[in-house]
Amino acid sequence: MALAMDEFRRLLADRGYRVTAQRLAIYELLQENARRSHHPSAEELYQQARERFPMISPATVYNTLELLVELGLASQLGFPGDVQRYDGNPHAHANVQCVDCKTIFDVDAEALEGIGQRVAERSDFVILGQRFEFYGICPRCQERRARERTRGTERSGSRSGAADGSGAR
Ligand SMILES: [Zn+2]
The missing domain is CATH 1.10.10.10 (Winged helix-like DNA-binding domain superfamily/Winged helix DNA-binding domain)
Structure with a gap:
């Protein structure tokens, strides 16, 4: 907490x-x-x-x-191709970043809760934090990609719509 x-x-x-x-x-x-x-x-x-x-x-x-x-x-997020970002959500959760718009989502995953404890036991470390990073394509960009594909088959050379994800600054 x-x-x-x-x-x-x-x-x-x-x-x-x-x-x-x-x-x-x-x-x-x-x-x-x-x-x-x-x-x-x-x-x-x-x-x-x-x-x-x-x-x-x-x-x-x-x-x-x-x-x-x-x-x-806090934890530092180290997604490649993005600036260093900080996460103030201290409980075990996964971050998943969209490779297109760079928006990062928090995903609660109960399965992650006990991992820190197990890593501590097996390493004799005092664990201060952890990060679980995933990357992929967010729902919005999946839709945009699908629209582009459709448009691309109608006439080639279509421009992509601007990604306006809130994390894309
Ligand atoms: Zn996206």
Whole structure:
């Protein structure tokens, strides 16, 4: 589960990190993004954070993201051909990215819940996080591809429609 803000404060303090308004805000922003299943890049989070802290530096955002990853409160998504994105959804779930529009979906999969525990037992690691990444073609792009194929057989050289997936920025 995501931590409530006072739990996050306590965790920072317990680990010897300074509790700053910026750190709290970035964690809060990441959770807001996660709630709408959005996986922002560091640059996007920086732009979002600037609305509340006009003087915040990109380095503060990057360093806080690194800290959140280290604390197991965020994970970095490493889809090829895309910028580094962050996921604030801390419970075991799969991310599936569309190779066409780059939109990333969260998929709950109960089967993943026990894997971290088993990996910990077999490796003697303290597991901080995990990621399960899949890629494929989203329903919307499947439809677009099908339309293009149909149009292509009618007359060749048709232009593809613009992908307007929310994650395609
Ligand atoms: Zn797509």
